[in-house]
Amino acid sequence: MTERVKKYSKAPLPFVGQKRNFLKDFAHILDSNISNDGEGWTIVDAFGGSGLLANNAKYLKPKATVIYNDYDNYVERLQHINDTEKLRVLLLDIVDKYQYVKKQKISEQCKQEILTAIENFSGYKDYLTIGSWLAFSGKIVKTFDDLAKINLYYRIVDCELNAESYLTNIHITKQDFKKLLAEYKYKEKTLFILDPPYLCTEQRFYKQDNYFNVVDFAELINLTRPPFIFFSATKSEFISYINFIMKNKSPNYESFINAQIIRKNSVINKDVFYQDNILYKFA
Ligand SMILES: C[S@@+](CC[C@H](N)C(=O)[O-])C[C@H]1O[C@@H](n2cnc3c(N)ncnc32)[C@H](O)[C@@H]1O
Structure with a gap:
């Protein structure tokens, strides 16, 4: 029997920004837009982080080719x-x-x-x-x-660590998103999963020292085309920016016409909460 990827509901090792709270919506979007087991599809997780979205994509669509861009060297x-x-x-x-x-x-x-x-x-x-x-x-x-x-606190987890069959049959690459997306931009039936670092937020948790800045963000918008699933936080003013480029018919605005949006409220504590958005478009 060929080994199959095992579905994870959180990354096997800690990773800040992993999309564990979005997996239900992610599965719903994939299942509503990619039929059956994903045969003939390629799914590019361009900002792979912990690989959690690539893991879930491969589990849900086992016949799709799934590419995990491990920019942080999480695989190590x-x-x-x-x-x-x-x-x-x-x-x-x-x-x-x-x-x-x-x-x-x-x-x-x-x-x-x-x-x-x-x-x-x-x-x-x-x-x-x-x-x-x-x-x-x-x-x-x-x-x-x-x-x-620093002062230390007892926060050691009780569960045994294990990453068995986490990345089974998933292709791993490590490159700048611009190069990766340019490579797949014109390939048919190729879904872009786009979960970039949020602008204006802490990025020091990530391994790379070069900050994902506003110019990177503008390049990402230019490289985006359907089908895509784009994650963002209100803090990074993504939706306002998309509304702006639509209103002004800025370069590549067509890619975002009729995109659908899922809004999610996350609570950090009683005083701090924020809204995350998933913007997606298939046709
Ligand atoms: C919000 S995290 C992605 C989290 C991931 N979706 C998960 O569930 O674990 C953003 C990721 O983009 C990576 N990144 C930063 N600059 C990048 C670049 N120029 N090209 C590709 N990835 C980049 C960061 O290192 C980080 O791993």
């Missing part, structure tokens, strides 16, 4: 998930001795034990994941020094 983290799991168990053993409750601040003594264990660990050290277990939410940890500098 996945390849070392067994080491990361070993480290998780090791750190849990340390923290257990102190009988902390979840989210509790870790004492200086325990912190030093943790740092020593990480330093001595001979396997791969995935600091983004380690940071998600020990740093206050929102803090960015990319190196040992980042971790050593």
Whole structure:
């Protein structure tokens, strides 16, 4: 029996901006517009991030060719998930001795034990994941020094890490979106999944150091053509911009005529909420 991709409802390792809350809408859009198992289709996840949308696309449309653009080198983290799991168990053993409750601040003594264990660990050290277990939410940890500098909190996850059959039969590439989209722009039955970094928001979680700026965004708008599924946040003023280019008949405005929109409200806490949008068009 040939191995099949397994459906994930969240990325196997932490990834900021993963579209876990959008998977139902994403499935609905795919199923309403691509018949059966997707035979003859190509689906290009141009801003792949964690690969979660590529994973779900391949699960829903197993005969489609699915391309995951791994600009962040997330696959490298996945390849070392067994080491990361070993480290998780090791750190849990340390923290257990102190009988902390979840989210509790870790004492200086325990912190030093943790740092020593990480330093001595001979396997791969995935600091983004380690940071998600020990740093206050929102803090960015990319190196040992980042971790050593901050207060630690007990946020280690209880579930065993596993990425089995996550990217089975998915094509992985790593390139700038401009090159990738230009390559597929005129190919028939090719869906673009577009989930760029949001403008005006924190991008330091991502591996690449060059900021996705307003010029990149304008180039993306120029390269977009149906069929596409475009994710955006109100914060990045995407919908206002699309309305503007439609009103002024700016270059490539035709690509967005009669696009459909799904609006989603997300609540961060009682004072902070925002709206996300999924704009899509097939014909
Ligand atoms: C909002 S995240 C995508 C999240 C993804 N859909 C998921 O569910 O995990 C945006 C991604 O675009 C990547 N990115 C930034 N600049 C890029 C570029 N020039 N070309 C391709 N990808 C880029 C970022 O590194 C990040 O992984």
